Amino acid sequence: MATAVESAAAAAGAGEEPLAVQLKGITKRFPGVVANSDIALDVRKGTIHAIVGENGAGKSTLMKILYGVQPPDEGTITINGTQVELKSPTEAIRAGIGMVFQHFMLAENLTVLENVVLGAEKLHGIGDAARAKIREISTEYGLRVEPDVLVSEIGVGDRQRIEILKVLYRGAKILILDEPTAVLVPQEVNELFEHLRELKTEGLTVIFISHKLDEVLSVADDITVIRRGTTVAAVDPKDVTARQLAELMVGSELPSPQTEESTVTDEPRLTLDGIDLVGQASARKILDGIDLVIHAGEIVGIAGVEGNGQAELVEVVMGMRRPTSGRVLLGETDITEAGVREIREAGVGYIPEDRHRHGLLLEAPLWENMMLGHQTEPPNVKGPLIDARAAKADTARVVEQFDVRTPSILVTAGSLSGGNQQKLIVGREMSHAPRVLLAAHPTRGVDVGAQAAIWDLIKAARRDGMGVLLISADLEELVGLSDTIWVILRGRLSGEFDPNVVTREELGAAMTGATTGEEEQR
Amino acid sequence: MKLDVRRVGLGLAAPALAVVVALLLTSLILVAAGDPVVAVWQVLFKAPLPRQVVAIINEASVLYLSAVAVAIGFKMNLFNIGVDGQYRIASFMAAVFAGAHFLPGWLNIIVSLIVAMATGAIWAAIAGVLKVARGVSEVISTIMLNYIATYFVAYLLKGAAVKIEGSNATSTRILTEDSRVPGINLEGLLGTGREIYGLVFLSIAVGILFWFVLNKTRFGFDLRATGQSETAAVASGVNVKRMVVVSMVLSGAIAGLVGMPLLFGQDFAYGDTVQTGLGFAGISVALLGRNHPVGMAVSALVWGYLNQLSNGLQISAGVSDRLVLIIQGIIVLSVVIAYELVRRAGLRMEQRRVARELEARPAPVVEEVHP
Numbered sequence A: 001m002a003t004a005v006e007s008a009a010a011a012a013g014a015g016e017e018p019l020a021v022q023l024k025g026i027t028k029r030f031p032g033v034v035a036n037s038d039i040a041l042d043v044r045k046g047t048i049h050a051i052v053g054e055n056g057a058g059k060s061t062l063m064k065i066l067y068g069v070q071p072p073d074e075g076t077i078t079i080n081g082t083q084v085e086l087k088s089p090t091e092a093i094r095a096g097i098g099m100v101f102q103h104f105m106l107a108e109n110l111t112v113l114e115n116v117v118l119g120a121e122k123l124h125g126i127g128d129a130a131r132a133k134i135r136e137i138s139t140e141y142g143l144r145v146e147p148d149v150l151v152s153e154i155g156v157g158d159r160q161r162i163e164i165l166k167v168l169y170r171g172a173k174i175l176i177l178d179e180p181t182a183v184l185v186p187q188e189v190n191e192l193f194e195h196l197r198e199l200k201t202e203g204l205t206v207i208f209i210s211h212k213l214d215e216v217l218s219v220a221d222d223i224t225v226i227r228r229g230t231t232v233a234a235v236d237p238k239d240v241t242a243r244q245l246a247e248l249m250v251g252s253e254l255p256s257p258q259t260e261e262s263t264v265t266d267e268p269r270l271t272l273d274g275i276d277l278v279g280q281a282s283a284r285k286i287l288d289g290i291d292l293v294i295h296a297g298e299i300v301g302i303a304g305v306e307g308n309g310q311a312e313l314v315e316v317v318m319g320m321r322r323p324t325s326g327r328v329l330l331g332e333t334d335i336t337e338a339g340v341r342e343i344r345e346a347g348v349g350y351i352p353e354d355r356h357r358h359g360l361l362l363e364a365p366l367w368e369n370m371m372l373g374h375q376t377e378p379p380n381v382k383g384p385l386i387d388a389r390a391a392k393a394d395t396a397r398v399v400e401q402f403d404v405r406t407p408s409i410l411v412t413a414g415s416l417s418g419g420n421q422q423k424l425i426v427g428r429e430m431s432h433a434p435r436v437l438l439a440a441h442p443t444r445g446v447d448v449g450a451q452a453a454i455w456d457l458i459k460a461a462r463r464d465g466m467g468v469l470l471i472s473a474d475l476e477e478l479v480g481l482s483d484t485i486w487v488i489l490r491g492r493l494s495g496e497f498d499p500n501v502v503t504r505e506e507l508g509a510a511m512t513g514a515t516t517g518e519e520e521q522r
Numbered sequence B: 001m002k003l004d005v006r007r008v009g010l011g012l013a014a015p016a017l018a019v020v021v022a023l024l025l026t027s028l029i030l031v032a033a034g035d036p037v038v039a040v041w042q043v044l045f046k047a048p049l050p051r052q053v054v055a056i057i058n059e060a061s062v063l064y065l066s067a068v069a070v071a072i073g074f075k076m077n078l079f080n081i082g083v084d085g086q087y088r089i090a091s092f093m094a095a096v097f098a099g100a101h102f103l104p105g106w107l108n109i110i111v112s113l114i115v116a117m118a119t120g121a122i123w124a125a126i127a128g129v130l131k132v133a134r135g136v137s138e139v140i141s142t143i144m145l146n147y148i149a150t151y152f153v154a155y156l157l158k159g160a161a162v163k164i165e166g167s168n169a170t171s172t173r174i175l176t177e178d179s180r181v182p183g184i185n186l187e188g189l190l191g192t193g194r195e196i197y198g199l200v201f202l203s204i205a206v207g208i209l210f211w212f213v214l215n216k217t218r219f220g221f222d223l224r225a226t227g228q229s230e231t232a233a234v235a236s237g238v239n240v241k242r243m244v245v246v247s248m249v250l251s252g253a254i255a256g257l258v259g260m261p262l263l264f265g266q267d268f269a270y271g272d273t274v275q276t277g278l279g280f281a282g283i284s285v286a287l288l289g290r291n292h293p294v295g296m297a298v299s300a301l302v303w304g305y306l307n308q309l310s311n312g313l314q315i316s317a318g319v320s321d322r323l324v325l326i327i328q329g330i331i332v333l334s335v336v337i338a339y340e341l342v343r344r345a346g347l348r349m350e351q352r353r354v355a356r357e358l359e360a361r362p363a364p365v366v367e368e369v370h371p
C-alpha cells in the first residue's frame, strides 16, 4: 500500500495510525566529518525502537537532532503525522519528546529535586507538590530516587535514573534513551526494561541506543542499524541473531572474553589493608574494612550495584580521597598519604568511571588530552617543558592503534563520539605500561569490535605482570576477565567468587544482598 | 604546522566586529544626546600626532602588564579583581625602597622591581590562601583588599612622605638620576622629543614569558587544565589548592610590575597624584584580547589610542572625554557577543566546505534489509 503517500497523515487517513517519529533525509555535518548522511528512520507508536551502530556511527547526533539540540543541515522531522521544526529542546518537549543523554546533564551542586524541576517549574512548582510528584513517579517505575540528596554525592547509576525521571516528569510521550543501560547492572537493566514495556503499553514510544546486542534483541520491537552515518538496515529482532546484528553493524563477529590460563603470581602489587571511609554528611561508612590484595598478573573484579562504594574505593587508591583509616600499599611502598601525581608516576593507570568529569578536557585538542594524567612522563615532556611534537606523534599512534574515529588529532575531545572518547582514554592509560590499572567500566560505551580489542589488550598486559582492579557493571566482562571476583555491598566486600564456576544468578543475588549471610564460595 | 589563514581571519573578525558595533552604538548615544556625531569621530579618528604615538605606546605598555596579570587568573577561572590594589601597594613599596637608594644605579632598579613583584605577590596571596583555606571567593576578597590597599597606602604615605618645596602634593622621595630608567628617544623617526618608557621592554618580556609558560611548560599545562576542568585536573594529578595559590601569587607578582614603567620612567616617586584604575582597565584589555599574549598587546594599544585621542574631545567637539569610557565599556560587552557570532559563522563555513567536498565523492551504499 501507500505508494503515493504524501505524508504520514495520509496514511492515517487510510486507517493506519501515523508513525510516532518519521525522519527523512537527515544530514548533519561537523568540521571534517559527516555525522549523519541522508538518514531515514520510522518509529511506530507504542513500540520500543532500538538504534545500533559502531562508535561514531552518528547515533547520538541523530537523537540530538530529534530532540532539537542541533538543527539538521538537511531533512525533515515528522512527529505523529505532522512535520515539525524543532529549534530547541523546549520545542521538542512541547512536541512530547524527552531525551536522556549519553553523558548526563545534571547540575552537581543542586539536589535531585532542584535538578528535576529546573526549567519545569511551571508543572508542579518547586516545593512539596514537586517532591510528591517525584516520589510518585519514582515508586510507579521503581526508580528509587531520593529527591533531597545532592547530585554531587551520588553515583552514575543513580544519575541515570534521575535523568529518566526528569524526562517522565516533563510528560514526554516519546522517550529517547542514549545508552541507558551502559551504567546499569543486569538486575537494573531488567528492571528498566520492565518499565519500558510498561510505558509501551501505556502508549508511550521509546527510542533507545545500546551496544549490548542481547539486550536489544530481548526488548526491542524494531531495530535500525546505522553505519558510518547512514541507515543501512531496518530489521525485525525476531529475524536476526546478535551475531548477525554485529555483522550488519561492523562486519565483525561478536566477541566474548575468554579466561585464559592463570598468570597470577604471589607478588602483591596493590594491597588494601583495613580501609575505612566515613562520609562527610552522614557518619555512615562509605567504605567499611576493605582488605584486598591484587598480585602481579592478576585481575580482581569488583561486582556491585552502582553507589555501593566502588567509586570511592578507586578514589582512595588514586589518592583523590584520604581514607579515614587503613593503609594502601603499592608493591611495598605505603601510598596512603601520597598525592595523585606521585601515585600515577609510580605506575598506576586510571580509567575513570565518568570520562567527562575525570578523564578528559573536553575543550582541549586530542593531543593535549593524551598528556592528561601523564603530563610529567615521557614522551610528553622534556624536563619542565612540554614536548608537543612527541605528544602528537604518540596521539597519532593511539588513534591509529585503537581505531579512534576522528578527522584529526587537533579536534577537541568534546567533538568525539562517546565510545571514541573512551577508546582514547583506554589507549592513553595502556600506553604508559601501568604496573597497576584501576579500570572502572573500561569498555563502557564502546562498540563490540572495540570491546574485544580492549579486552585482549588488558589480558596481554596481565600476562606481562600488570595487576588490575576491574570494576564493571557488565557481568560478562567481569566473569570473562577476572581471576577473582568480589562483590561489594554497602561499602563492604561481602563475598568472594570464582569466575569459573559462579553463575549470573549467584552474583546478582549477592550484589543486591539477597543472599543470607555472607557465605563464601570456594 | 602551517598557518591557517582562515582561522586567523576568524580570530580577528570577532574583536573587529566588536569595535564596529561599539562605534554604531556610541553614534546612537550621541544622536540621542544631541551631540555632534561627525565631529566626535573626526577627533577620534584623526591620525595621532607623534607625541601621541609615544603616549599611546607608553600607556599600552602599562595596560599590557595589568592585562597579563588578570589573564593569568582568567586562565584558571580565577577572577583577580585585585590587580588594582596589588599594583598600587607594590608601586608604593618599590618607590620607598628605590627612593632610599640603598643600592647604586641599575642594581637599585632591579631590586626595586623584585620588591614590587614580591609585594604584589604577597597581597594577592592573601586572597589565594583565603580561597583554599576558607573557601572565600577571590572576587569578594580581592575587592576588599583593593579598599584596604587604598587606605593602607594613604596611611603609609603620610609617614613616608617628603615635603616638596612649593607644592602641597605628598610623595615618596624622588629618585636620583642614576636610579631612573632612561627612555627611548625616537626623535629621528617620529619627530618628537617625548620618550618611550625604557621599561616597555619589561612588558614585552612579560608577554613572551606568559606565552611560553602557559603553552610550553608542564606548569602551564596544569594551569590550563585546572581552568578547563577542575575535576579532570585533580584526577590527572594537579594539586588544585596549591595551583590556586601559585597562580594568585604569579598574577600578583605581574600586577606588582604595572606601576614600574611609570615609577622609573615618568613620576620617579609615588605620590597621591599617581594614576589609579589601571587594574580595572587591565580586566577590559584582557577580555578584548581574549587572554592571548598578542591579542592583549593589540587591545592595550587600542585602549591607549582611545584614551589619548579622547583628550581633544572637549576642545574640538565640545563633548566630554568621558565618552571614551562609554565606548570602551560597549566594546567589552560587544566582544562577548561578537565571539559567539563569529564562532557560529566559522562552523557554518566549515560545514559548507565539507558538503562541497562530499559532493565530489560517490554516495555511500545503502542496503535495505527488510524482513
Ligand SMILES: Nc1ncnc2c1ncn2[C@@H]1O[C@H](COP(=O)(O)OP(=O)(O)OP(=O)(O)O)[C@@H](O)[C@H]1O
Binding pocket: A030, A031, A033, A034, A035, A053, A054, A055, A056, A057, A058, A059, A060, A061, A062, A102, A405, A406, A414, A415, A416, A417, A418, A419, A420, A445, A447
Ligand atoms: N559537536 C561536534 N563537533 C564535531 N564533531 C562531532 C560533534 N559531535 C559529534 N561529532 C562527530 O560526529 C560523528 C558521530 O558522532 P556520534 O556522537 O553521533 O556517534 P555515536 O554513534 O553516538 O557513537 P558512540 O557509540 O561512540 O556514542 C563522530 O565522528 C563525531 O566525531
Ligand SMILES: [Mg+2]
Binding pocket: A059, A060, A061, A102, A178, A417, A418, A419
Ligand atoms: Mg553516542
